[in-house]
Amino acid sequence: MQKILELRNIKKVYNKTSIGLEEINLSFSGGEFVAVIGPSGAGKSTLLRCINRLIQPTSGEVIFIDREVQNASKKELRFIRSQIGMIFQHYNLIDRSSVLENVLLGRLGHMNPIKGLFSLYSNEDKENAIKLLRKIGLDEQIYKRADELSGGQKQRVGICRALIQQPKLMLADEPIASLDPKTSIDVMDALYNNCQDFGITCITNLHQVEVAKKYATRIIGVKKGKVVFDGKPNMLTEDIISMLYEGKEGEAYA
Numbered sequence: 001m002q003k004i005l006e007l008r009n010i011k012k013v014y015n016k017t018s019i020g021l022e023e024i025n026l027s028f029s030g031g032e033f034v035a036v037i038g039p040s041g042a043g044k045s046t047l048l049r050c051i052n053r054l055i056q057p058t059s060g061e062v063i064f065i066d067r068e069v070q071n072a073s074k075k076e077l078r079f080i081r082s083q084i085g086m087i088f089q090h091y092n093l094i095d096r097s098s099v100l101e102n103v104l105l106g107r108l109g110h111m112n113p114i115k116g117l118f119s120l121y122s123n124e125d126k127e128n129a130i131k132l133l134r135k136i137g138l139d140e141q142i143y144k145r146a147d148e149l150s151g152g153q154k155q156r157v158g159i160c161r162a163l164i165q166q167p168k169l170m171l172a173d174e175p176i177a178s179l180d181p182k183t184s185i186d187v188m189d190a191l192y193n194n195c196q197d198f199g200i201t202c203i204t205n206l207h208q209v210e211v212a213k214k215y216a217t218r219i220i221g222v223k224k225g226k227v228v229f230d231g232k233p234n235m236l237t238e239d240i241i242s243m244l245y246e247g248k249e250g251e252a253y254a
């Protein structure tokens with residue numbers, strides 16, 4: 001499989017003293033569904049956000065399909081981000097806007113900025129947004145305001161907003177941390193199935209080890225800013241989980 005992303009010696013230091021990440025070296029291939037796990041404060045969010053430069057790494061290189069992310073100009077970064085979908089724990093929807101409008105926001109990175117400013121989406125974009133919303137089971141919510149939706153529905157809107165970008169890579173930062181177990185499964189099914197259907201590589205941070213094992217093709221364990229496990233789900237033994245969550249084992253099964 002083609003290599004899609006490479007992190008070379010990524011380090012992040014906050015406020016000159018607090019270590020977020022230390023010497024991270026990872027590479028990702030097309031089609032992988034990767035779960036990043038680890039205790040609270042391990043560096044999962046920092047790792048994910050260094051990829052699309054929502055957080056600027058202190059040093060190291062991020063290579064996304066032959067493009068250097070860390071030195072990209074504003075224009076180049078806009079292009080890179082248009083190829084990377086992002087899903088957030090708290091959905092990041094515009095409450096006052098309709099579900100359809102929220103999904104269409106995913107097209108902004110692909111549009112002429114003036115057209116974007118006036119929300120002049122093409123008919124093709126609107127048709128695609130509706131298709132995605134129907135596929136994900138939100139046909140009855142298309143014209144509702146985003147703040148009328150349940151948490152699970154909001155997250156599925158977030159997934160559609162990322163999918164309409166037609167991204168090559170999907171980053172999901174704790175996508176189910178605010179959801180109950182049943183809704184979490186619906187959202188993970190939607191994320192996994194759509195990434196498979198559209199051939200999108202996905203990297204998702206997860207607290208729950210069982211969920212990571214159920215969906216991931218590869219699991220990366222992060223502890224104190226370092227990668228301490230990288231392998232297939234069946235290689236993640238109880239001993240490794242204990243080492244990873246040392247003293248915080250409760251978090252792994254929360």
Ligand SMILES: Nc1ncnc2c1ncn2[C@@H]1O[C@H](COP(=O)(O)OP(=O)(O)OP(=O)(O)O)[C@@H](O)[C@H]1O
Pocket residue numbers: 014015018019020038039040041042043044045046047
């Ligand atoms: N803006 C910041 N300023 C200072 N330190 C930070 C900042 N953001 C993160 N850190 C520190 O960097 C480390 C990694 O944090 P990060 O949020 O990436 O961990 P995490 O594994 O995603 O945690 P959680 O599961 O609780 O979200 C922690 O020690 C954290 O305190």
